[in-house]
Amino acid sequence: MSEITRRGFGRMAGLAVLAAGFTAGTGAPSEASAAPAPAATQEPFELRRLSSFDQRRYFTYPTHNGFVDADRIVLGQRETGATSLWEVNVRSGEERFLARFATSAGDRNPFVWWNIHSGRLVTCAENAVWLIDLDLADPAPVKLYSPPPGRALSVVVNLHPAGDRVLCSHYPAPITAGPTAAVEIELGDGRVREVFSGEVFATHFQYSAHDPEWIGYALGGSIHSWALHPVHAPHGKMIWDQAAAGVPVGTHGVWKSRADTGCLVVGIGGSSSGLWMVHPDDRPDRLLAPGPSGANGAYNHCDISADGRWAVTDTNGRNGSALGQVGSVALVDLTGVHPPRTLGLAGWGSAHPGHPHPAFSPDGRMVAYTDTEAATDRTRVVLCDSRGSWTPRPLDWTAEAEELALTVSGGRAEVFADAQCGAGHGLLFTPAATGNALTVEFRQPGPGLRTLRLRVKRHYSRGIYRLSVNGTTIGDPIDLYSPVMTYAEPEFTQVPLRAGTNTLRLTHLGQHLDSTGVPGSCAIDRIGVRRPD
Known part of the structure; x- marks a missing residue:
């Protein structure tokens, strides 16, 4: 079996590491026989x-x-x-x-x-x-x-x-x-x-929840955001220069932040799609959270928490927002400290009220949204409870996957650019056959049982993978398929780590029935470790 190892993979998006493929049973890396370690829920939601x-x-x-x-x-x-x-x-x-x-x-x-x-x-x-x-x-x-x-x-x-x-x-x-x-x-x-x-x-x-003397309204399209004020804009004024911002279409603005006078609005298309904050005064508009530029996973409706820290947005499905498309509900940290996280999937209906329309509770602890059944256009309501805080549990150590030393056993690995990733890039592994594996190395200061967190990018071309650390299988196989682009942060508890170098391996096992990639790929953004709760 030929194997190519690349260290210091860096940030050059598109750089590929190629290796000769092999079939399962002829050259697949061996794994230690061990009972799977228990895996925690993907999110504390x-x-x-x-x-x-x-x-x-x-x-x-x-x-x-x-x-x-x-x-x-x-x-x-x-x-x-x-x-x-x-x-x-x-x-x-x-x-x-x-x-x-x-x-x-x-x-x-x-x-x-x-x-x-x-x-x-x-x-x-x-x-x-x-x-x-x-x-x-x-x-x-x-x-x-x-x-x-x-x-x-x-x-x-x-x-x-x-x-x-x-x-x-x-x-x-x-x-x-x-x-x-x-x-x-x-x-x-x-x-x-x-x-x-x-x-x-x-x-x-x-x-405006922060200063109700300001009243926002919309004209849509390329001149979306306007505002009234009895003194500063008695006849209304446009507050967002979308042409200068590079946003062809603005939509679905909300004025619900009690922390600042402004409108959180979705920009669609162009080079600057995502969540924008626009103000009725002279402050410049700001792209707070870049979003996907294509139809797959693009932001649509949004809401902002009363403290102005968090946003929640529904995303289009693989082919837009028509009946039968499955999108997602994403939680976005408007401070940029934490990358976006997916709260759940949501089906799109044929028309209102069958759009997801996620929104926060006034205390910011919960999000509710509408989910539509494709075959019938019927709707139901889903509640996501943060259990007190949307802030992820802190990690003792974290690393960008594309910066770790890596080895591929069959297939290829490459860095991809994605504004939704923690540092704007991630690591994509495309196997040539079942049994091919991606292995990365990371160092720890001391041995012990730890909780391991992976940030992965799900997609409709993904496969099913076995996770192992230092030769020990961890948890159940991970199905990375999603009908729409989403981001998950599964955590695995009781993972035995060594002092010094540790190896994390993802081995391709098979396919989701609906996956468009054969064999399906996997994409990792970050790896993190923390001590058990």
Whole structure:
């Protein structure tokens, strides 16, 4: 068996290490016979389904808050000719009916969104804005506002950070274009004040959570982000120069950070796709988190935690965001300290409300999103609980995979560029046959049992691999296949390490049935070690 070893692999993306292939049983590296060490869960997150596809329930829009408090959430339920709202206890599963609204299948938006603050829920349905007091034992909707004759309301309703008024917009019926009017309605006495009027088709009006004197809105496309202010921009102004930023399309902005006055918005296409922070003052816009530039795994909708530290975004599937595409929900550290992590997969529906639309709870500890069944277009709601913090457990040692000394036994290894990787690069191994292996070396100061963390890039061309350390098989085989590009950080406990040089080997075992690569590849971003909890 020929073998080529390369040390100091460096950062030259595309540099390949080639080796003659061999078949399993003729030259595969031997492994010590040992019982697998126990493997911990991939993430310290708890994923739960809050509803079933049979119930056809969905979560609200990311610009809104759908959580009542730390224990309760409100879900929508699609019915024939109607939409109902249900309050669900995320701990006990207990639920109660809140309201039912007529939503004809012929409506432009045959569903409702809802927004909650301090036990009060507002929603737009039947061309009216409604208020529901969730603190009542038997809550019922109370009509707050109806637009002038011949006008139709947007389903987007935004609550003031003080929780005492709601913002909505209306247009000539049926809604296809402007002119636009946006009004603010007091929840206490129903007083109405117009805050915007213009010939344009403006949508997604939102108060800035940090400074509600600023009201953001969207025109979409290449002139997406705009803002109003009674003094600084009484007639509205564009706040994002997308041409200068190199972003052809901007979409789905949110103004929910209480830490800063600004809008987190998704940039699509061009050389600068990803999550941008744009401000209504003179501060420059910033690309906080570069995202995938192609359709596979590209960012779509987003939300930001109240402290401004974390973002969550849904991603397109392999071929976009149409019905049947499977995307993911990604957690993004906006400080750039930790690379993005995948919270879960999510199916895309044919239209709203069957888009994932992930959003944080007000305390930032939970994320809820909608998942769609491809065959039926039915929806369910998934909850991801951080169990207190999204920050990964600290490591005692970490290394970029592409910087480690490596050996390939059959196949080839190469460095690839990827903005989602921790240092912008990762290590890709493409075997020539089953039994081919990638081996990397790393050093440790002392011996002992450790928890090993791998950061891997999943893909639809990946294979199934056996992990071994110093000749001992660790855990069960790892299936690296995913229908969409995602990033996982599996951890393996009770891994015996030596003082000095240790070897980590990934050996190709087989294929996922849907993998497009034969034999399937594997991609590693980082390797880390920490002492047991």
